Amino acid sequence: MSSWHNWARTEQVTPARIERPTTPDEVVDAIARARTDGLAVKPIGAGHSFTGIAVAPGVQLDLTGLAGVTTVDATTGLVTLAAGTRLHAASALLHEHGLAFENLGDIDVQSISGAVSTGTHGTGRAFGGLATQLRAVTLATADGRLLRISPTENAELWPAARLGLGALGVLVDLTVQTVPTFVLAADEHPEPLDAVLDDWPHRSAQADHVEFYWFPHTRLALTRNNTRLPADAPRTPSGPVKRWFDDELLGNGLYEVLCRLGSALPGTVPGINRLASRVAFTRQAADYSHRIFATERKVRFRELEYSVPLDAVGPVLRELDRVIEANGWRVTFPVEVRATAPDDVWLSTAYGRASSYIAVHRYIRDDHTPYLAAAEAILRAHDGRPHWGKLHSRAADDLRPAYPRFDDFLAVRDRLDPDRVFTNPYLERVLGP
Numbered sequence: 001m002s003s004w005h006n007w008a009r010t011e012q013v014t015p016a017r018i019e020r021p022t023t024p025d026e027v028v029d030a031i032a033r034a035r036t037d038g039l040a041v042k043p044i045g046a047g048h049s050f051t052g053i054a055v056a057p058g059v060q061l062d063l064t065g066l067a068g069v070t071t072v073d074a075t076t077g078l079v080t081l082a083a084g085t086r087l088h089a090a091s092a093l094l095h096e097h098g099l100a101f102e103n104l105g106d107i108d109v110q111s112i113s114g115a116v117s118t119g120t121h122g123t124g125r126a127f128g129g130l131a132t133q134l135r136a137v138t139l140a141t142a143d144g145r146l147l148r149i150s151p152t153e154n155a156e157l158w159p160a161a162r163l164g165l166g167a168l169g170v171l172v173d174l175t176v177q178t179v180p181t182f183v184l185a186a187d188e189h190p191e192p193l194d195a196v197l198d199d200w201p202h203r204s205a206q207a208d209h210v211e212f213y214w215f216p217h218t219r220l221a222l223t224r225n226n227t228r229l230p231a232d233a234p235r236t237p238s239g240p241v242k243r244w245f246d247d248e249l250l251g252n253g254l255y256e257v258l259c260r261l262g263s264a265l266p267g268t269v270p271g272i273n274r275l276a277s278r279v280a281f282t283r284q285a286a287d288y289s290h291r292i293f294a295t296e297r298k299v300r301f302r303e304l305e306y307s308v309p310l311d312a313v314g315p316v317l318r319e320l321d322r323v324i325e326a327n328g329w330r331v332t333f334p335v336e337v338r339a340t341a342p343d344d345v346w347l348s349t350a351y352g353r354a355s356s357y358i359a360v361h362r363y364i365r366d367d368h369t370p371y372l373a374a375a376e377a378i379l380r381a382h383d384g385r386p387h388w389g390k391l392h393s394r395a396a397d398d399l400r401p402a403y404p405r406f407d408d409f410l411a412v413r414d415r416l417d418p419d420r421v422f423t424n425p426y427l428e429r430v431l432g433p
């Protein structure tokens with residue numbers, strides 16, 4: 001049996017069996033066979049979760065062959081995607097129809113199902129995470145049905161099923177509300193950190209998609225503002241668009257070399273970060289949205305990300321700065337800050353509140369545990385909710401107070417999966433047995 005590991009190399013498992021269904025009926029059959037054999041079932045996407053959420057000790061369902069666009073309505077923008085479709089493939093197919101995802105995160109190699117199931121989000125005060133773009137799903141259930149769930153079909157399951165952590169069944173297709181193709185104009189420039197922190201609740205709404213990166217040991221924020229423009233707006237004329245931060249720093253072999261150097265000689269890190277910040281410069285670019293939202297991350301890292309109330313960003317980052325310096329930690333990877341609209345998805349990190357997201361990273365060769373634990377303690381103290389796909393230490397009993405509809409989600413889980421066909425150790429921790 002071949003073993004599986006995730007992108008960040010934090011989890012690995014050798015499944016008892018791997019199945020590769022290519023149709024919804026084959027998914028139903030695979031679930032039935034697993035139940036006959038007394039094995040749990042877990043679909044995987046691209047393995048880009050840092051947590052053990054996709055670990056499948058029983059039957060691993062590889063949905064690579066259940067991919068592509070099932071239906072497109074270019075008038076309404078409603079598009080149905082097979083569950084294993086990767087976001088980058090979906091974006092390319094949508095573009096052919098003059099359509100696009102309303103918003104995306106930093107990368108697009110994930111499967112649509114994996115991304116929505118963990119609450120994947122981008123940035124934008126007027127925009128929610130990927131799960132808010134869903135209009136219906138089809139779920140293969142533990143008892144062998146293909147259940148259509150939407151605001152009008154099995155509606156009582158809808159607020160749970162659109163962000164289900166893979167705990168409710170296997171998604172076989174997802175209907176997404178897309179928007180007409182649009183251009184994003186990106187503006188990146190460095191600014192003094194304190195000015196950005198003091199102004200964050202206001203400035204996060206000053207462009208359509210605002211974010212910034214802070215390199216520990218420096219006082220500089222690298223800000224990025226993306227503005228939505230019509231599809232026929234001018235695009236950067238020559239070649240693929242290069243952004244300073246993603247393409248020329250994080251996507252660059254030189255950064256790997258610098259991170260290795262920092263790992264071997266921690267005393268060099270503040271100098272490396274100051275250098276990285278100093279060479280940052282103002283950059284403007286424009287292209288179709290999917291080419292601006294998502295980039296490639298070549299240098300591997302470990303990550304923890306929490307959502308907090310909008311006004312918590314300044315206090316959290318100042319406290320994090322103090323803790324990093326007090327402990328003498330030397331951190332190469334930057335802290336990323338984003339913001340989204342509130343939503344009504346029960347297990348969404350943005351449930352019921354406009355949210356800022358604070359993500360801390362450590363290079364894969366560095367010990368991430370003390371830094372991430374310290375960051376988590378600060379974020380928890382600010383009413384934080386952890387990203388389901390990124391490292392955290394929370395368990396069901398202390399997640400319940402953070403999510404007003406937590407017990408409603410558990411009731412849906414009990415109804416759809418009373419025998420825990422879709423559980424794994426991570427889900428037992430965060431949802432209970």
Ligand SMILES: Cc1cc2nc3c(=O)[nH]c(=O)nc-3n(C[C@H](O)[C@H](O)[C@H](O)COP(=O)(O)OP(=O)(O)OC[C@H]3O[C@@H](n4cnc5c(N)ncnc54)[C@H](O)[C@@H]3O)c2cc1C
Nearest residue numbers: 045046047048049105106110111113114120121166171389
């Ligand atoms: C480099 C990098 C950058 C990232 N950037 C961002 C970002 O900008 N924003 C953000 O929010 N997150 C980000 N993430 C986190 C990532 O988006 C999530 O962890 C996402 O879940 C990964 O998708 P995947 O396809 O790899 O899913 P996997 O990790 O393979 O699976 C995740 C979960 O989805 C479930 N699942 C998969 N398919 C199905 C299905 N058909 N039915 C039911 N459940 C299913 C799995 O069982 C598992 O529970 C990033 C991660 C990495 C490594």
